[in-house]
Amino acid sequence: MAEETRETERMGEPDEPGEERQRLGVSCTRGPGEMRAVVLSAFGGLGKVRVSSRRAVPVPRQGEVKIRVKACGLNFLDLMVRQGNIDNPPKTPLVPGFECSGIVEAMGPDTTGFEIGERVMAFVNYGAWAEVVCAPLDFVYPVPDAMTFPEAAAFLVSFVAAYMMLFEIANVQEGMTVLVHSAGGAVGQAVAQLCSSVPRVTVFGTASPSKHEAIKDSVTFLFDRNTDYVQEIKKISPEGVDVVLDCLCGEDTGKGLALLKPLGTYILYGSANMVTGETRSFFSLAKSWWQVEKVNPMKLYEENKIIAGFSLLNLLFRQGRADRVQSVVRKLLSLYREKKIRPVVDSLWALEEVKEAMQRIHDRGNIGKLILDVEKSPTPLMANDSTETSEAGEDEDEDEQDIDSDSKERVPFIQ
Numbered sequence: 001m002a003e004e005t006r007e008t009e010r011m012g013e014p015d016e017p018g019e020e021r022q023r024l025g026v027s028c029t030r031g032p033g034e035m036r037a038v039v040l041s042a043f044g045g046l047g048k049v050r051v052s053s054r055r056a057v058p059v060p061r062q063g064e065v066k067i068r069v070k071a072c073g074l075n076f077l078d079l080m081v082r083q084g085n086i087d088n089p090p091k092t093p094l095v096p097g098f099e100c101s102g103i104v105e106a107m108g109p110d111t112t113g114f115e116i117g118e119r120v121m122a123f124v125n126y127g128a129w130a131e132v133v134c135a136p137l138d139f140v141y142p143v144p145d146a147m148t149f150p151e152a153a154a155f156l157v158s159f160v161a162a163y164m165m166l167f168e169i170a171n172v173q174e175g176m177t178v179l180v181h182s183a184g185g186a187v188g189q190a191v192a193q194l195c196s197s198v199p200r201v202t203v204f205g206t207a208s209p210s211k212h213e214a215i216k217d218s219v220t221f222l223f224d225r226n227t228d229y230v231q232e233i234k235k236i237s238p239e240g241v242d243v244v245l246d247c248l249c250g251e252d253t254g255k256g257l258a259l260l261k262p263l264g265t266y267i268l269y270g271s272a273n274m275v276t277g278e279t280r281s282f283f284s285l286a287k288s289w290w291q292v293e294k295v296n297p298m299k300l301y302e303e304n305k306i307i308a309g310f311s312l313l314n315l316l317f318r319q320g321r322a323d324r325v326q327s328v329v330r331k332l333l334s335l336y337r338e339k340k341i342r343p344v345v346d347s348l349w350a351l352e353e354v355k356e357a358m359q360r361i362h363d364r365g366n367i368g369k370l371i372l373d374v375e376k377s378p379t380p381l382m383a384n385d386s387t388e389t390s391e392a393g394e395d396e397d398e399d400e401q402d403i404d405s406d407s408k409e410r411v412p413f414i415q
């Protein structure tokens with residue numbers, strides 16, 4: 001009977017991009033108090049991700065902002081979460097996603113700070129890939145007029161991480177040299193732009209050869225990630241580099257430390273190399289652990305080297321340092337207004353295309369950030385792939401439990 005009522009309510013409810021979705025054969029009906037969201041049903045491969053149109057719409061609590069989401073950022077970390085390749089993984093099913101942009105729809109009780117209708121972007125501790133998100137005030141920021149929703153969804157994680165590593169940990173200054181891996185990725189492009197804001201900073205980047213033509217002007221020297229980049233850098237800068245930003249914890253850690261000049265800083269901020277396929281590989285995990293340089297503090301002392309680690313999400317969500325991040329966002333927004341930085345958006349995807357979007361990162365195809373555009377309709381070819389209508393068996397059942405608790409577009413590279 002309850003099911004019948006819900007069905008009747010849904011039939012009578014027009015759904016804004018609904019007609020187009022129905023034309024494409026995608027289920028999008030939802031009852032009052034329900035919304036569309038990407039759901040990770042269990043850790044694993046792409047098959048564990050789908051769209052549910054029946055997630056409960058969250059209600060803002062005191063101190064929270066309710067956001068009608070327009071765009072969500074897809075980070076490499078989201079692939080690692082999907083695989084369960086992270087420390088202390090949360091329970092599934094869950095809605096993934098750590099950043100989004102949208103419009104303020106409501107404020108929690110006794111909460112002020114944003115106007116209804118204001119354009120905002122936010123860090124979210126899981127749950128960003130949904131039509132509606134509630135985030136604490138400390139994690140929400142106004143979006144400048146000139147910034148589009150996709151750009152805003154591409155801004156926070158990559159630029160704050162890049163800024164804090166370059167300027168708050170490594171203290172990058174005029175004339176320094178920086179090595180960054182995956183230079184074409186979202187963080188890599190943020191690093192390149194931020195380094196350009198300081199005079200005479202040399203950036204050595206590594207990337208897959210397919211990206212070289214598109215990104216060659218964003219860094220000073222670009223190397224194929226498969227070549228012996230250490231030798232190449234030493235030919236250009238025999239004394240090494242001042243800063244190594246390493247997101248490939250393993251073999252590259254030793255190479256990075258060896259490349260550091262005296263008083264240079266090595267920062268580990270990721271372990272992308274542990275992702276070797278669609279699902280988690282214990283072999284690659286063990287290999288990375290084995291290859292990683294075991295650091296001897298005595299050696300650091302003798303060689304005058306600094307070694308650091310950085311995790312933005314831990315800083316925000318586990319270590320309570322949103323205040324520190326706020327001051328960084330203010331500086332970044334100034335740089336944006338001065339036109340010194342601008343987020344690079346690789347492509348826009350409908351929520352229903354989330355698997356294809358993730359596959360693009362697995363395939364090392366992206367330049368900048370992939371964005372899930374909440375209002376975009378899936379392309380006909382992809383329409384049936386990640387929707388709840390195409391999922392059978394266990395995932396459908398999980399969807400029931402959830403109730404209670406247009407063509408691909410490339411945005412040109414921006415200098």
Ligand SMILES: NC(=O)c1ccc[n+]([C@@H]2O[C@H](COP(=O)([O-])OP(=O)(O)OC[C@H]3O[C@@H](n4cnc5c(N)ncnc54)[C@H](OP(=O)(O)O)[C@@H]3O)[C@@H](O)[C@H]2O)c1
Nearest residue numbers: 076182185186187207208247269270272275310311312364
């Ligand atoms: N610690 C932090 O606070 C923080 C914050 C944000 C991101 N991160 C880390 O920074 C790195 C970049 O993140 P992002 O979100 O900007 O992603 P991204 O660089 O846009 O990610 C995609 C790129 O990573 C490279 N890559 C390296 N290993 C890969 C693998 N095993 N499989 C597929 N691609 C691989 C590929 O570029 P090439 O083939 O050209 O190398 C690929 O195009 C990730 O390790 C991420 O976890 C850390």
